Amino acid sequence: MKIYSFTEQSYPDAWLKDAESLRVNLPNRLCDPDVASRLYNRYLDEWMLADDLGLNIIVNEHHATATCMSASVHLTLAILARQTKRARLLGLGTPIANRNDPLRVAEEMSIIDVISRGRLEMGFIKGVPYEIVPSNARPVRVMDRFWEAHDLILKAMTTHDGPFSWEGEYFQYRSVNIWPRPYQQPHPPVWSSSSSLGSARALGARGHIVATVMTGYRAKTVFDEYRKGWKEAGRPQPTPLDRLAYMGFVAVGRSEAEGLRRAELVKSYLETNTRVAEPYKNPPGFMAASDAAKLFQRVGWRGPAHQMTTKDGKPLGSAAQASVAATIAGGLMFAGTPEQVYEQVVDFYQAIGGFGHFLMMTQAGHMDHKDTVESMTLFAQEVMPRLAEFHASAQLAA
């Protein structure tokens, strides 16, 4: 099992209690460049530590928000490509439907792959609804644009005989001939994130890696949809676990109390997801109109809220207001002593049928450097080796 360490690189001092919205329209006067500089460099230091500890790295991208200062996943990956030695570098991901220029994505991903000597894991995502607004990409038929960009990027990376032209519905190029070509052949592994069943199936058909983010026990349904797509594309062998990735929170302490204290800090991420001004929550067309209509009938203009369940399907309520205990019961959080975290991960793994990549948010919000470093180190030294053994024997048994 490959394990990746994650932070959103947030600016928590701007998470004002009375701000209706932390995203899109929170003024950047609340961003002190000096504070931001210290934070960016600290978060990069924590990823350097991940590399030293034998963990892999995952980076994301958001825009116009105090919850994530990483406005370009490519920039962070480029820095880490040069500064790390061993870690796989996962970008999850580039919102390729929101970018005007997929050729630029192909070029930059190739550079990162070459500088890192083939450590890039390339994630392409639809993105979150509210970031349609800063990018100004049209929210209708996003996935059409996504797949055209995806196809262009992969063709650019795998064509080696000189320029080709592209006159698509959304993108036009007269001459595509990228330098450099990527390090990994035929191209870096492609990932996408999905909690929607439609896209899980499409990813399975293409054989890309599907990551499901904090979906708890619903992850099983997503992976099963992936498996359908995998099989429908005519592949005789069952879906390998290395096509399946799950993201949760991880907080480790020397004592249960310390682990749970860190869990409280990292859980703060969940509270920010709902703090988005009404018009940005669900731009027209981003979700299928029929689904948006049904959602409106249920909750009005409030927009979707993430509901958790236990392993047995009992409702646990909304993730946003959940206690640490509820997030553990819901399969979003893995927290406590190393032994407890190990047991929780194994339990979750078995409940949803296994996965090959574990993406862990190890830092969020006001969780400071000391807590983050200790939690990551405890995980790497006392949980990760046992998980490796467990995963290896689970695969043998299968």
Place this chain on the structure above:
Amino acid sequence: MLERTETASQLTEIAGVRLDLIKRGTGRPLLLLHPAIGIKPTDQVISRLAQSFTVIAPAHPGFGRSDLPRGMTTVDDLAYFYLDFMDALDLQDLVVAGISFGAWIAAEIAIKSTGRISHLVLADAVGIKLGDREHRDIVDIFTTKQSEVDQLAYHDPNIAAVDHGAITDDEAQIMFRNRETTALFAWSPYMFDPKLAGRLHRIRVPTLVLWGESDRITLPDYGRAYAGLIAGARFELIEKAGHYPHLERPDLFSQKIADFVSPGGTR
């Protein structure tokens, strides 16, 4: 001839597209082009206009229950479709009346061809850009809270509010379909065609520009400027109405159109 009263819309194929069509009244034809929020058979303005006209009120492709051909993605496409529509029904001496987004379509039709059109009515029209690059003319409905949009769009916002718990499944489906199709056609450039202002001079039929005095989505001065770009166009304010005068003042709205179209009415 007995007046046939339709209380619902019919699905019917015209010019190759299956359309959700309201048709009511007798007399010369009037093509009513609805705003982005759609049109309902129960909208009073239809019956009022039907006293003077054969009202033809389709839901635009992609709105209501009308199909949306895959290749239709711009208001320009809609304008060409409606020219085909007018040909298919062999409409002559036609009054084209549009509100807001429907008025934008009407203008895009009229700059291309007015061969079948006798009069043009544009109410609270969108579709042109007047301000500079840092100033928008039209409130961005896609990033404004709905309750605030209602305040800006209506003289009496109380008639606007939608109770999410009370609307039917069909009403909700249509509402969100209309929102999605509007975003398809009008996301960016936002609610305008960069070329349209420079082409309005091509409209050579009598044109009435109506504007709700309380319209805060598009201000009356925007409307005056719009009218100023169409030779001979008349600009009239409708009091106690916002962006949808056909909904808030259906009687007055209909009367102004009937008067405008009657002999001597364009003087």
